[in-house]
Amino acid sequence: MINLIEIADFERRARDNQKRLTANLKPSYDFIVCGGGSSGSVIARRLAENADCQVLLIEAGGDDEAESVLDPALWPTNLGSERDWGFQAEPNPHVDGRALSMSMGKGLGGGSSVNVMVWAQGHRSDWDHYAAESGDPGWGADAVQRIYRRIENWQGAPDPHYRGSDGPVWVQPAADPSPIAGALLDAAQSLGIPRFDSPNGRMMAGDGGAAISDMLVRDGRRHSLYRAYLRPWADRPNLTILTDTLVRRIFFTGRRASGVEIERAGEIRSIGVGCEIIVSTGAINTPKLLMLSGLGSRADLARLGIPLIEHIPGIGQNLQDHVAFCCTWEYRQPLAPRNSGSEATLYWKSRPELTAPDLLLCQVEFPVPSERTAALGVPDHGWTMFGGLAHPQSRGEVRLASADPHVVPIVDPAMLSDPADVETARACVKLCRDLGGATAFGPFVKREAIPGEGKPTDDRFLRDAAVTYWHQSGTARMGRDDLAVVDATLKVRGVEGLRVADGSIFPTIPTGNLQAPCAVVGERAAQIIRDTYRL
Structure with missing residues (x-):
């Protein structure tokens, strides 16, 4: 009281x-x-x-x-609402002329008030690259790890080298995750991808791996x-x-x-x-x-x-974003999403010779087709592998359309304009399909709905399936x-x-x-x- x-x-x-x-x-x-x-x-x-x-x-x-902000399960309802700037990209010839949605949070908290609440520290190589580009070691991985320890109020297993315990930001692993999230971690291990207790810290200092997501949720409410x-x-x-x-x-x-x-x-x-x-x-x-x-x-x-x-x-x-490609499976029996509906994440490499992950994948516990791939048939009950390019080579731009502050700018992300991204995208979708087809999903999955069993991962599918993580930067x-x-x-x-x-x-x-x-x-x-x- x-x-x-x-x-x-x-x-x-x-x-x-x-x-x-x-x-x-x-x-x-x-x-x-x-x-x-x-x-x-x-x-x-x-x-x-x-x-x-x-x-x-x-x-x-x-x-x-608003409940749409504070209830973790309601985050999708903010898309297209007054809490979304609602930017629209220019039609992109590299995705067959499609104009992708470029949602961005509008309101106190910005993206952190409308997103999926995932807490991802970034890879060690990211921060060391920023230090090299800026000429300031204060942007390097070691210095940034000290900042994270100051920021976090970590609620998982103690990890004093990587995680803080008395900062302002309450970070916890997804609570009581769905069995479908556990199946993803098992599937990843069957493909030789290591499993970690957290997607931050040690996992993001090497080749990557799979883990239950860290989230900004406190007492069941968005933090x-x-x-x-x-x-x-x-x-x-x-x-x-x-x-x-x-x-x-x-x-x-x-x-x-x-x-x-x-x-x-x-x-x-x-x-x-x-x-x-x-x-x-x-x-x-x-x-x-x-x-x-x-x-x-x-x-x-x-x-x-x-x-x-x-x-x-x-x-x-230099506009960049994480372009993603969604593959969907139909459940044998309906399985209700938990938490935010996205509880497991995976970072891995498209080529073994890479020294850091270039693929970003998260599991979504409901179907997420693009407006094009929906035509392939969306199951009433299913889950999605939301696989994307962690380090796209394509670069876009933002331009003014007018000197009037009320006129929205021109946003041209130019996704998949670099041929290297198309090659990486093929590897990304293959990994998504390999994961979904693994034995671990046998008890839960009836069939692959998108792209569809036996269908090739061709460039047409990549162009039709491409969406965004809404990570403009x-x-x-x-x-x-x-x-x-x-x-x-x-x-x-x-x-x-x-x-x-x-x-x-x-x-x-x-x-x-x-x-x-x-x-x-x-x-x-x-x-x-x-x-x-x-x-």
Whole structure:
């Protein structure tokens, strides 16, 4: 009873505090964080821990108070809703002219409030590559592992070398997983793929393997990065959380970012910044906001009549995503999904000579066809192997369609445009089918429904089956060459007072789901800023 009273008291204080703060916006804040997603929530919290800092977080979407967010089983209902930006890719000739859905979370928590709740730290080689690209060992695997230990409140078997136990993020293995998840792990072992207690830590320091998924679920409810980091701080007088507010553009005084133009309830106004603006709006909206603010390709901005602040041609380039191919099996008897409906994951290599996994596979405990492969016949009851390319070679781009902030940008992921990805995709689908056809699934599976027993894995199937993991990244990448957008400290090149901190900064897409790496980006950005300003 005491705990419930304390919770109710906090809820009241936080609600009243935010109502007061948002009704009386200041003309200027020390720090403005654009975007309340997986990285922005972390940054705003860490900066607000210093009571002398006035922090404004601006989120285009609303709050996370909805069963579709908080109930892990309801995550698919957020797709296409008001909690989804609903981006649509350009028609892609490499997938037979199909225009794929590019869903992205909109609202407090961003993707971490609408995704499948999987916690994947990325492979050791990812982080060492980022350190090499940036020239900063602080992005390397050893340094990042220390950050993960600080982030996590790990609820599985103790693993002090890899896992933390007193951080803000509650991470646990999927609770009481379905027997179909256990069958996948057995099937993987029968194919020579090792089984691990967790898909993080030791498993992601070598060739890969299979494991029950780690998830951000606490007491049966989604534990988003907003819930982990920012919500417990909502009663603080120095943290303003402004929802349902669009950041239209960033203002500059000379070459220094000096404020933002926002739109809220039909009113447009400007808010100044004393120290820095941090852009954490995601790999599609981040380049859009930067370009609307005068940063980007000189020619592209001139064509739309946007005054140039700094020629940064790499903004919007290097778009990457995990393309996936879904194979489906019909159950012998209906088997209800558990947890989020995705409880087992697997990382493996398409070729034995590779030193790290290039395939990302997760099991989904219900049928997931593409709009094309649905024509092959979707069983009423079945499960799906959602197999994807962990390190695609194809590169796309995000471009402005207009200087109007309300006009959606052009998103061209160019999936499967690199022939190497087609070869890897064939190996990926073969592995999916080998897993589903393994003896371990005998008690559960009646038949292979998609592609269908005896049917070849040809290029037509790959084009028809291709979908996305919704892991867009890379469009404001970190590096030291002329196409890099930010440096190792995440400062935007050529200007002052502006950083980018979200999934757009990765030079190459991480191996696995993005919310855990984005939390690391948030932690790194916040620590760099705190060190810079001696906070």
